[in-house]
Each structure stands twice: as structure tokens, then as C-alpha cells.
Amino acid sequence: MSRFIQLHILTSYPAANLNRDDLGAPKSMRFGEANRLRVSSQSLKRAWRTSDTFKATLGKEHLGVRTKELGRKVYCALTQGADLDAVWDDPDATGGLPTLKEKPAMEIARTIAGVFGKVKKEYDPKGDKETDPVKTREALLESLEIEQLAHVSQEERQAVAELTKACRASGKTPAGEALSLLRSDAKAADIAMFGRMLAASARFNVEAAVQVAHAVTVHRAVAEDDFFTAVDDLNRDDAGAGHMGVSEFGAGLYYLYICIDRELLAENLGGDAALVQKALAALTAAACTVAPTGKQASYASRAYACYALAEKGDDTPRNLSLAFLKPVGETEEEHDGNIGETAIGRLVKTKANMDKIYGQTLPPKCFNVFTGEGSLAELAAFVAE
Amino acid sequence: MFLAKLQLRTKEAIFKNVYDAHQALWELFADRPDRKRDFLFREIDAENYLAVSAREPVDRKGVWRLAVKPYAPKLAEGDRLYVSLRANAVVKRQREDGGQDRFDVVQDARKRFQAAGVEPPPRAVLAQECGGKWLLARQAELGLCFEDLSLVVESYTKRQYWRDGRKVTLGTLDFAGFAQVCDPDKALGALFTGVGPAKGLGCGLMLVRRA
Numbered sequence: 001m002s003r004f005i006q007l008h009i010l011t012s013y014p015a016a017n018l019n020r021d022d023l024g025a026p027k028s029m030r031f032g033e034a035n036r037l038r039v040s041s042q043s044l045k046r047a048w049r050t051s052d053t054f055k056a057t058l059g060k061e062h063l064g065v066r067t068k069e070l071g072r073k074v075y076c077a078l079t080q081g082a083d084l085d086a087v088w089d090d091p092d093a094t095g096g097l098p099t100l101k102e103k104p105a106m107e108i109a110r111t112i113a114g115v116f117g118k119v120k121k122e123y124d125p126k127g128d129k130e131t132d133p134v135k136t137r138e139a140l141l142e143s144l145e146i147e148q149l150a151h152v153s154q155e156e157r158q159a160v161a162e163l164t165k166a167c168r169a170s171g172k173t174p175a176g177e178a179l180s181l182l183r184s185d186a187k188a189a190d191i192a193m194f195g196r197m198l199a200a201s202a203r204f205n206v207e208a209a210v211q212v213a214h215a216v217t218v219h220r221a222v223a224e225d226d227f228f229t230a231v232d233d234l235n236r237d238d239a240g241a242g243h244m245g246v247s248e249f250g251a252g253l254y255y256l257y258i259c260i261d262r263e264l265l266a267e268n269l270g271g272d273a274a275l276v277q278k279a280l281a282a283l284t285a286a287a288c289t290v291a292p293t294g295k296q297a298s299y300a301s302r303a304y305a306c307y308a309l310a311e312k313g314d315d316t317p318r319n320l321s322l323a324f325l326k327p328v329g330e331t332e333e334e335h336d337g338n339i340g341e342t343a344i345g346r347l348v349k350t351k352a353n354m355d356k357i358y359g360q361t362l363p364p365k366c367f368n369v370f371t372g373e374g375s376l377a378e379l380a381a382f383v384a385e
Numbered sequence: 386m387f388l389a390k391l392q393l394r395t396k397e398a399i400f401k402n403v404y405d406a407h408q409a410l411w412e413l414f415a416d417r418p419d420r421k422r423d424f425l426f427r428e429i430d431a432e433n434y435l436a437v438s439a440r441e442p443v444d445r446k447g448v449w450r451l452a453v454k455p456y457a458p459k460l461a462e463g464d465r466l467y468v469s470l471r472a473n474a475v476v477k478r479q480r481e482d483g484g485q486d487r488f489d490v491v492q493d494a495r496k497r498f499q500a501a502g503v504e505p506p507p508r509a510v511l512a513q514e515c516g517g518k519w520l521l522a523r524q525a526e527l528g529l530c531f532e533d534l535s536l537v538v539e540s541y542t543k544r545q546y547w548r549d550g551r552k553v554t555l556g557t558l559d560f561a562g563f564a565q566v567c568d569p570d571k572a573l574g575a576l577f578t579g580v581g582p583a584k585g586l587g588c589g590l591m592l593v594r595r596a
Contacts, residue, residue, distance in 0.1 A: 230594030234458040
């Protein structure tokens with residue numbers, strides 16, 4: 001079996017503002033001596049993890065949750081008499097179960113949350129000058145959060161739910177064995193793919209089996225050019241409700257590279273071959289169809305990949321960004337052509353040359369929307385098999 | 386008015402012995418020899434420029450790739466804009482002999498620190514402080530009201546030019562920030578006629594988009 005699976009994906013986003021910096025401008029970088037736009041891998045991974053594609057293919061039981069709020073949930077469950085699952089979906093849920101007093105509930109919540117990360121500073125009711133009960137309650141709840149997001153598998157969430165139940169009955173703060181809530185054999189496909197870091201217990205960290213590069217435009221993208229595009233918007237009256245806000249920019253054809261370590265993925269998923277296949281199919285589909293969601297409402301920048309190439313092999317992985325070191329569309333011939341087709345041509349040629357020079361024959365599979373060759377189903381099946 | 390995106394076609398330019406992009410850019414707007422400058426421009430890189438002009442550029446030599454749009458911003462009081470400006474922010478100082486010295490604000494601040502025998506802070510820090518002050522002191526004139534915290538000086542660059550056989554050094558500041566339009570007429574004036582000195586060398590063109 002081939003150890004590494006590499007995906008090379010080209011996607012054209014029209015007027016979009018996918019991933020912005022603090023100033024509201026799209027993220028950019030220099031590559032091949034030219035400015036490019038980029039979409040960070042974090043924002044891509046987040047979009048895929050929370051996508052309907054992942055939910056539909058993998059099912060809720062194989063997806064973890066990223067949250068700071070475990071302690072908060074436990075506290076609400078204990079004081080509102082509802083079980084953890086009910087509170088998870090609706091923080092204000094109440095129920096007929098026995099309730100605990102504020103103090104012990106707070107202790108229990110902090111102890112449980114502490115397993116997943118460092119809990120924020122304890123709430124001190126005497127130090128709080130606020131008199132509005134809504135605000136003091138919010139301050140108390142916030143103090144039960146952990147400082148960094150923790151990636152929690154469904155199995156772990158279940159363990160927390162059971163411990164919460166036990167604490168509700170005993171009213172005591174859990175200690176020792178009862179607090180072994182972390183699982184290394186959990187079946188959370190997203191954690192297995194993208195890894196996790198737990199500041200509180202490194203032993204349960206998971207090394208990511210899927211590496212995702214930042215997506216970067218194959219062509220030059222000059223921020224100032226956006227002002228040229230933005231003129232149309234400027235020439236219109238601002239009064240109309242239809243206007244686009246920060247004007248359309250960030251449009252571009254992006255190259256995305258993903259490298260999957262199949263062996264590590266299988267290991268992370270406890271050798272469950274069927275789940276590995278499902279995870280790979282879900283990842284392929286999401287990477288080709290799910291766009292990061294920045295400003296989606298004003299741009300409708302949803303787009304499918306126009307080209308995807310999958311390769312399998314045991315050789316050390318390498319990306320093909322070399323194909324775009326020289327920005328696409330700058331020579332006379334390329335200027336008049338279709339940037340998408342030019343980019344595909346360059347990618348195919350770079351792969352062929354790489355294969356030849358390094359004496360590698362990575363079995364490839366691709367689809368191409370310009371020519372109508374291949375299909376996502378075939379590509380996903382190839383990646384998963 | 387017109388906003389033009391100008392790209393120098395390097396190969397053509399070399400064939401036609403056009404070696405000075407700035408010169409070639411001026412020729413786009415020079416319909417007769419005594420024409421006074423009635424355009425503003427910004428260099429993006431050695432081959433790419435944006436220009437705002439009263440007349441459409443005309444590429445007589447055939448060395449440019451041009452895209453031109455009518456430029457008639459409709460601004461109303463309270464409109465929020467994202468503003469990008471490259472300016473030669475200078476202070477003028479009277480010399481004892483009656484002449485005038487111009488220092489860019491960073492240079493000027495450094496001189497004052499040095500005169501007081503104090504090691505000046507890094508240029509980037511001075512650029513942010515003194516540059517910000519310089520622009521904010523002019524905002525009423527520009528019909529704009531900047532959101533102070535959003536105003537950044539992205540870079541301070543020394544650019545050298547040859548002009549009439551003399552080397553000219555310009556310190557330019559690149560500003561970016563969000564602002565509200567408080568006087569639409571003044572703001573339009575600033576968009577069309579530019580901000581600060583050295584407009585002939587690519588300073589002063591204020592670029593905006595709605596935010």
C-alpha cells in the first residue's frame with residue numbers, strides 16, 4: 001500500500017474575501033518575487049471540519065468538537081438540572097434532575113475542565129463590583145472556560161457526561177482515576193487527520209496525519225489593483241442596500257496542496273480501515289467543494305475545484321508549487337489565454353518533469369472541469385482505496 | 386476623471402528604446418509639450434501603475450497595456466472608506482538665508498533627537514508617530530475623519546530619482562486606514578488633486594474603496 005497520498009487542487013474563487021487580516025484586507029504573501037493572495041491552512045481546515053460534507057460522510061460520532069466551554073457546560077448541567085447533552089445544544093436548558101449549589105458545581109466544573117486545558121482565573125464574587133445579575137453570571141461562566149480551544153472527541157465528551165452524572169449524585173469534586181477522561185483510542189476522524197495539542201496532557205496529543213499548505217494564488221495579486229476594481233462600487237451611490245461593503249477583491253485561482261500520511265491516519269484511528277477510507281473520501285470531497293466562509297453572505301464565493309490531481313506513493317512527498325514560481329498570465333501568450341488552463345498545463349508539466357528527473361512513477365488520478373475529464377467520485381475512490 | 390491601470394509591456398518598451406518607465410508614463414498624458422501635469426499616479430512595482438487623470442491616457446508609442454475606467458466617486462457624508470496613500474510628508478523650515486529646507490517628517494524628527502543629544506527611536510516608530518500626526522493634521526482639509534486606531538504607516542521608504550541631471554531623494558510614507566467622509570466636496574477634491582508634495586514623482590494619489 002502507498003504510504004503518502006498527495007492532492008494538488010486548483011480552485012477559482014470569484015470576488016471573494018475569504019481570509020482576511022486585521023485590516024480587512026485579504027491575506028497576502030510574496031512568492032516567486034510577486035505578491036500573491038493566500039488562504040491560511042487553519043481557515044481551510046476549519047471550513048472542512050465544520051462542513052456538511054464531513055457531517056454527512058463521517059457522521060457526528062466520528063467528529064470531535066473544538067471548544068473552550070467544557071467547564072461552562074458542566075456547571076450549567078449541574079445547576080440547571082439538565083443532562084450535559086441537553087445543555088450542550090441549548091445553554092439555557094433546564095430539567096428535573098437534582099441540582100447542585102453554585103460553589104460545589106463550580107469546583108466540579110473547574111476540575112473537569114482542567115483535564116483539557118488550563119482553566120481561566122477563578123471568579124471572585126467579592127471582587128466583582130458589577131450588580132447586574134446577568135453580567136455577574138456571565139463573568140462566572142466565563143471563568144470556567146479553558147484558555148485555549150481543546151479538540152474533544154465524542155468518546156471524551158461521553159466520558160465527561162458520565163462523570164458529570166456521577167458528580168451530580170455524589171455532590172463531590174472528582175479526583176484520581178475518575179478524572180481519566182482523555183482517550184487515545186478515540187474514533188474522531190477530524191482529530192486523527194488534523195491532530196490536536198493539549199497543553200494539559202501532552203500524552204494525549206495526536207500528531208496530524210494530514211498536512212495542509214496555505215492555498216496561494218498562481219498569479220500575481222496586487223493589493224493596489226483592488227482599488228481599480230473597487231471604482232465601480234465607488235461610482236455608485238452608497239444609498240442602495242445592494243452594495244458590496246468592502247469592495248470585491250481577493251478573486252483568484254488558488255493552488256492548494258495536501259499531503260496525507262495514510263499509515264499515521266490508520267494508526268490515529270486505531271487501525272479501523274473502513275473509517276480511514278471514509279475519512280479520506282470526506283477529506284477529498286471537502287477539499288474540492290468547501291470554501292472558507294469569510295464574508296460568504298456578501299460574496300457568495302462558494303466555488304468547486306476546477307482541477308484536482310491525486311498521487312500515491314512511498315517516495316518522500318513534494319508539492320508542485322514550483323509550477324507557479326513564475327506568476328501565471330504575465331507573458332504575452334499567457335495573457336490572452338485562460339488562466340485556469342494555463343495553470344493546469346504548468347502543473348501537469350512540472351509533475352512530469354519531477355517524475356522523470358527523480359525517477360518516480362506516482363500513480364496519478366485527476367479531474368478537469370475545463371475538459372470534462374474524470375469525476376470527483378472517481379478521485380475520492382482512488383484516494384480512499 | 387479617469388482611473389487607469391497601467392502595465393508597461395517590457396518587451397515592447399525595450400524594442401522601442403523606452404528605458405524610463407516614469408518618462409513613458411508622463412508621455413501617456415502629454416498631448417502637447419507645454420502641458421502641465423494634470424494627473425496623479427502610484428507605482429505598484431516597476432511595471433505596474435495606477436493613475437487618476439483629467440484626460441484619458443493615450444499610448445502613442447504602444448508600450449503600455451491600459452485599462453481605463455471613468456472615475457466619478459459618489460461620496461456622501463458618513464460614508465466609510467478604506468484609504469491607501471503614499472505621501473511625501475514633509476515639514477518646511479526657513480533657512481537663515483531666507484531659503485527653505487524640506488525634511489520628511491521622519492528625517493526631521495531624527496534631527497531634533499540628534500540635536501538634543503538623544504539616540505532617536507527606530508525610523509519605523511518615528512514614521513508611525515510623526516507620519517500619523519502629519520496626516521491627521523490635514524484630515525479636515527481632505528474632508529475625511531480617520532479612525533485613529535486604524536491608521537497605520539505601512540512603510541517608510543527612501544526613493545531616489547534623477548531630475549534635471551540631479552539626484553533627488555524622497556522619503557515616502559505609505560499610509561493605510563479607515564476614514565469617514567465628513568465633507569464630500571473636499572474629499573473629492575483630495576481624490577482628484579492629491580495630497581502633499583512630490584506629485585510628479587508618484588506621491589499623493591489617495592486610493593479609496595468603500596468599507
